[in-house]
Amino acid sequence: MDSSVHLDNTIMQFGDFTAIQKTDLKIESGEFFSFLGPSGCGKTTILNMISGFLDPTEGDVKIGGQSMKGVPANKRPTSMIFQNLALFPLMTVAENIEFGLEVRGVSKSERKKASDRLLELVALEDSGTKKISELSGGQKQRIAIARALAVEPQVLLLDEPLSALDLKLRQHMRTELKEIQRKTGITFIYITHDQGEALTMSDRVAVMSAGRIQQVADPITLYRDPHTPFVASFVGENNGVRGKVVAADSNLVVLDCGPLGKLSGRSQGNLTVGSDATLFIRPEHFRLQSEEGMHTLKATIDEVNFEGAYLTLNANTPANQALSIQLGTHQFSESLKKGAPVSLSYNELDAIVIAGEGHV
């Protein structure tokens, strides 16, 4: 069955405010797709357009190749898991799960069978007669999943459903969601501001900012080859150093970074000599020893934090460029302390240069 979702040149405006800039995006059938972005970036608006709670101002939403123009929310093959779950508190667990089937006129015995099967899927076999208020946070979460799956949707929409859970449970639910997606084979569209969630679960991630999709890629590509300064600084940690392009070929770009000297990195997109650009270096790419082909920055340590498997340093260069550095704990030595000078080297192939001024 084709359960792809296509945002076909969609624009969403509220009065004068454009919540979603023109977007053309195809989410494949059976994909685990995430929208990642800070709050207010428009990701929930996208979910509301797919589910039918909002009609796009321009363009169309297609599910399984079918245009959803004029199809109301209750007639769409989508099912949503709400941020606050929105379980019906006045119904039992089983009634909650069966609600969608009741609406469709499924017989009582068939409904019972379905809810038993779904309760088994989410490992809560004996909870059917319980009230919603008797469940724990994680159990409620699973009932919300079961209720959404009961109507056998082609597309499951998840609106930050894990944000209310504690860390341990959240990590556990990530695995579980991925597992359920594998078992059911339907398209999952996941909304989150938590990059950990997006990167661990998704096949592909769309990073959004201010109503615009910045980049769509698989998690590794997103981390290694960000296309825009926003993606580079929003996904994972990054150090951005601004400069002017002095030399560029198809692979490497050299930037004049003023008092920091000339620094180079891999080129991302077309960079012309003389334009503004930002060099991004991940904290984990800094080394204390310089090797062949490396650039070195001189800095002073501001702070040393021990985090178990690794150390994080905050340092400052004489040009007042703040840097954050991550080192394996085995590299610890007494000389790494507040106020001490440090030489930080990076391999130019690990750094990336993007046109424009980064959010740092």
Add this chain to the structure above:
Amino acid sequence: MFNQLKSRFGSGLAVGIVGMVAVWLIALVILPQILMIDYSLRPNLLPVDIGGPKDTFSLVNYETLFNNKIHLSIFFKTLWSSVLVTGLTLLVSYPIAFYLAKVATPQKAALCLLLLIIPFWINEILRTFSWYIILAYKGPLNALLLGLGFIDRPIRFLSGDGGVLIGMVYAYILFMIFPIYNAIESLDTNQIKAARNLGAGWIRTHWRVVIPHAKPGIATGCIMTFMLAAGSYAVPALLGSPGSRWFTQIIYNWFFEGGNWNQGAAYAFLLLIMCIGFIALVMRVFKVGLGDIAK
């Protein structure tokens, strides 16, 4: 309660507050009621005979109603019409309350509430009189309907119960809208979205999600409207015809036309008992507790 007041205001002021409430309750509510019960159980006597051998307690005044076919039919008609008023008011108020609580933008909701409240700045008698004018045989409503071609000749709204029903629905609409509005407003909007998302149409969404949540508000609104309708005097007196007398009018007649306070008091208590019994029944049928209503 007294201790709370005491810790907040000191014992002197607390005694004062509780004392005033007590005086209010006892002197203005409880004692008059007891006096009325006493009246209702005694025969109507000449001043000379009061305290004499004829002045004995009996239920004769209560029996009068059951021996008077006309009064009894008006009694039940009042009950039935009050149910009708309550039902109609609910029918009109629920959509308005839902619109105000969940559909309208805050500005629109505020404007609507203002428009609903403004007419209630005018005295109830005058408001009812304006309906008398609107509904009159040669009044504006008939003129409008004739002008639009919906009817061939004017309708006599004011004969029969029609005028009384319209007047009462209008008079008590706020008592219905506000409790329901409060109840619906506390419903998480995602609950409605979730029901829609699972495929429910509007009717089912209301029936299974909104109405169960709003039940205490609906019960409160219905009880208030029913009590006000059953105890209404002005609306039936002004908008009613001789054929649509309300039980309150008969009570009034006993007191002020017949001069028989004892009989009037007995009738008033019968109406009160009927109302309380009816409400208790409805609350049981709809599984609403007193605690739900107090929320």
